[in-house]
Amino acid sequence: MTVQQDSGRDGRRDGPRDSATGGRRVGLRDTVVRTTRAAGEALAQLVSGLGTAFLALLLLLWLAVTAVTSLAGVGLLMAPAVLGALHALAGRERDRLGRRGPEVVAPEPPPTRLRLALVDPTTRRELRWLARHTTGGFALGLLGVLLPVVAVRDSLFPLYWKLMPDDTTATSVGIGDAHSWPDALAVAVLGVGWIAIILGLGPGMARAQARPGRLLLAAGPETDLSLRVAELTATRAAALDAHATELRRIERSLHDGTQNRIVSVTVLLGAARRMVARDPAGADELLERAQSAAEQALAELRTVSRSILPPVLDLGLSGALSGLAAHCAVPCRIDVEVPERCAASVEATAYFVVAEALTNIAKHSGAASATVTVRSRGGRLHLCVEDDGRGGADEEGGSGLTGIRRRIAAHDGTLSLASPPGGPTTLKVDLPCGT
Incomplete structure (x- = not known):
């Protein structure tokens, strides 16, 4: 009897400790998942920024050639094309930043005449962004590509160091030789350091790369909105x-x-x-x-x-869309990756968009399969519905998309429909996740 009481007291004493330990484990796991996800999104943003930075570098070289040849009058003929390319690249950067964060509100279209463009505040801000993105943005984008490579190379070095030639440097930075297991493990520790840099500094690097665009490409205080x-x-x-x-x-x-x-x-x-x-x-x-x-x-x-408001949305967007796919007459695959819940009105809009799209596919497309893909990136909900049907969908032909477009516009979202004759049909929707 005494043993049972002692066991009960021990159980009562250990229970809260076990619960607290389990809670700490869950909290640690959530922290690791959030940190890893944030680092992955930051690397993706850095790499996408590298693409626009490379285009900015080419444009800057073209601009320099145009400026030099303008002294002889030849560059003046290229100036309108250069200005058009500058405005197009700035618009592309605004779209990129908007897909991965808050929308960058574009100013009024700048003037096309050369004399007016040179004194236009929007053009001047875009030129300042071009210079900063070509230098800092390009360097940060390169780091976003190189850091994962050197992290994998160094952290896995103990697995293949014996296969390396004797005169090959051990580390990715070009220093050190590995002649023993301790040397190889030291290189692996360096690889862990690279991983720590990615996890700790990756989001900050992505913000630093995006900051010039958000400051200089947005509508300034002098812009008429x-x-x-x-x-x-x-x-x-x-x-x-x-x-x-x-x-x-x-x-x-x-x-x-x-x-x-x-x-x-x-x-x-x-x-x-x-x-x-x-x-x-x-x-x-x-x-x-x-x-x-x-x-x-x-x-x-x-x-x-x-x-x-469909009650099935209480299960989350993934469960609700899976229910729609299960009742669709056309075989439908659902791929939803939304880590956090969106606003109820946004989820309802996404649900009705998919419901209307699947109804149209079943009635009119003659498709053999359909795919619904949903992603949440940078505070935006991206939804894509595809089918392999005959195509030729027309928004004006009573397809029900006009009402859907109004629902989406109420959230400052966008809808695009591509349905050439012969197919396939792709419906893309972009919505702010809301709070």
Whole structure:
């Protein structure tokens, strides 16, 4: 008996410790996962920035040639093309930064005439960005490519050091020789150091690479934002119109369907109450009809409620889309990678977009398969629906995409549809994740 009591006390004493240990393990695992994911996204951003930095380097060389040859008058002929390339590259960088973070609001289109462009604030800011991105952005992009390579090379060095020629340096930085296992392990420790640098400094390097673009390519204080205000006003008007249309649809569904069913139930119950004394069999038949009408009314209410905000979204976007794919007449593959929940309205919009797209695929495309891909990157939700059908989808042809486009515009999102004759059809949606 004493042993059992001692065991119970030990169990009670060890229980909270075990729970705390388990909690620390879960917390540590979550921290490692978040750190690794952030480092991976930072490396991807650095590499993508290297692409625009390389184009910026080529453009800077072209600009230098144009400036030098302008002294002889020849470069003046190339100046409009150089300015056009500068504005196009700046727009590409804004799109890249917007896909991996907050939107970079573009200023008004700069003037195309050379004399006006030289004094235009937007052009000057783009030139300053070009110089900074060509130098610092290019260097940081190279680090984003080289650091993973040297980390893998050095950390795995003990696995292959004996196969290396004798005159080969041991480390990726070109110093040191490995003649024994301790030397090889020392190189592996250096590789671990590279990994620590990637995990610790990677996100900061990505922010440093993006900072010039976010500061210099965004609309400055001297820029007239009337076009952006007009665009937002139009999207908000479209959102209100879509909201009013949705309310009318719900009211019509309730009035024409559920309300009539409930009125029918009321009439049948009243008739059954009057008949129950003189004709019990007839009253029982009326009650059966009333029960059937009540069940139909309940089913219609459930349908209306699901069309407002599907309860299946409580399972998360992945589970909800998997349910849509399971009921689709065309074999559909779902690939969802959304680490964190988005705003409920954003998830509902994504759900209705996929539902409408799969309905169109099943009815009109003649496709043998479909794929739904969802990714969350940089505070944006990217959704892509593809099918291998006959193509030729037309937004104006009653496909239901007009209402979907209004839903997306209400979130400052974008929708693009590519459906050439013969297929395939690709529907892409970009939405802010919201909070």
